[in-house]
Amino acid sequence: MRDFEPQKMKKIPFTGIRRVMEKASKLQAEGKSVIHFEVGQPDFDTPENIKEAAKRALDEGKTSYSSNYGYVEFRKAIAEKLERMNGIQADPMTEIMVTTGGEEAVAAALLSLLEKGDEVLVPDPGYIPYVSLVKLAEGVPVAVPLSAEDNYCYHVDRLEQLVTPRTKLLILCSPGNPTGTMMSREALEDLSRFCQKHDLLVLADEAYEQIIYDGNKHISMASLPGMKERTITVQSFSKTYSMCGWRIGYVAAPAELIRIMVRAHQTIVMNACAFGQFGAMEALTGPQDSLHKMLQEFDRRRQLLYQGLVDLGIPCNRPQAAFYLFPDISEFGMDSFAFAEYLLDNYGVATVPGVEFGANGENHLRISYATSYEDCAEGLRRIGQCVADLRARK
Ligand SMILES: Cc1ncc(COP(=O)(O)O)c(C=O)c1O
Structure with a gap:
């Protein structure tokens, strides 16, 4: 059989977010607790x-x-x-x-x-x-x-x-x-x-x-x-x-x-x-109150995570919009895929490696706070633990 895949499709990869999600699901199926910071959609129902x-x-x-x-x-x-x-x-x-x-x-x-x-x-x-x-x-x-x-x-x-x-x-x-x-x-x-x-x-x-x-x-x-x-x-x-x-x-x-x-x-x-x-x-x-409630809740999570990362000494631009943070993890000497994998495997926190968004996103993670406030707090605690362990190893 000839190779039916045209050259143009060879240049289009599967997204790494899928890889992270699949791994997170697998860990969960094995009974491990996973905090989902990788998801790119609001965790609210349609009004x-x-x-x-x-x-x-x-x-x-x-x-x-x-x-x-x-x-x-x-x-x-x-x-x-x-x-x-x-x-x-x-x-x-x-x-x-x-x-x-x-x-x-x-x-x-x-x-x-x-x-x-x-x-x-x-x-x-x-x-x-x-x-x-x-x-x-x-x-x-x-x-x-x-x-x-x-x-x-x-x-x-x-x-x-x-x-x-x-x-x-x-x-x-x-x-x-x-x-x-x-x-x-x-x-x-x-x-x-x-x-x-x-x-x-x-x-x-x-x-x-x-x-x-x-x-x-x-x-x-x-x-x-x-x-x-x-x-x-x-x-x-x-x-x-x-x-x-x-x-x-x-x-x-x-x-x-x-x-x-x-x-x-x-x-x-x-x-x-x-x-x-x-x-x-x-x-x-129609009425816009559901949007306003969602924004209030996102804002609470945004402040918790942003302040938490700052307190951990992880550089991160103050997020102004959407539901993402993009912290810089270069201090730890791992590329973003390696770091995201390490964080998921050892601490049960799923994030998206920054390099997924382009070469210039390397050394960063995308953290989405489209997950409950309690999960944001727990995810932050686990990131804190990961960072402390890595720094202690240096
Ligand atoms: C920047 C940006 N543009 C477009 C989209 C696509 O959104 P839609 O669900 O409307 O197709 C997304 C979804 O994540 C996005 O982040």
Whole structure:
């Protein structure tokens, strides 16, 4: 038999998060206690009013294909939300497309807008699928090293060294996964000038736009002067409303870009889940108290873990958003895979090795606090024990 795997798929690995999860499950099956700091989804159920709206939609027969762009009434609700909360004016008829989660929006954009050899500036560390999707689209991912000193945000000086005439698009992920940090207005303004100067498209992945603490404010790139015409804004219901399994997200972009992206979207999925769109519409238009409660609880855990790591003397940027911390473990002289494995095997704490998010994430771990406060406290205690044991061995 010939090898049916094309070269482009050989470049796309299985994610290491899967490896960690499988190992954690195996340890648990053997009766060991495991604290789950590896999970990237809220540990809350979808709010009742949202579930009820989807059930009603099912009862009302919203079970067929919808428009490729999504139901018009839902797109109108999205347009209203984008204007009210993000300062983005998008025509619901031509500038919004409902997608199968934010992920499919990112995929539809990259697969349809990139030409073979187009270069894409990608954050490193950054959300894992960006690089794989650029490769799948036969583009060239160009890793932009982000540093703790810059709060893991793009710095224009560094971007200037990496941009070439082949650069077509920049991926912006603020608030950021895996770092939990976010770009300031000033940094975004600098970035917007850079993108206009080099005539780049921006894919602004705003999956965590509402999971923000300390009164910080998320600024959407598309709301800055001169940026709407070159920005593809991706948003999602997964994190904000604990709807990861629903697979509903959306993209807002200039009509001419949506016209390109919708052809990838219609070819791959046709439309997002019909009745799910009605649940998501309720999420946007109904009461927001579940979101506020979730944020309060995340905030408690964030403070516990951040302060705990600082007290242990482990360098870590103060997380401002999302539900991740990204501590620096270089002191211990193990690479991030070795450290994560050691921590899981010996202390029962599952985390994600930082190198999973790009070479520049090496020497870090991603810790997610999408697990109970009690588990956060216990996980912190175990990390403390691990660190004390390793330091005693030196
Ligand atoms: C930065 C980022 N973008 C997009 C996604 C995909 O989210 P969705 O569930 O909406 O596809 C995730 C999920 O973890 C994410 O972290």
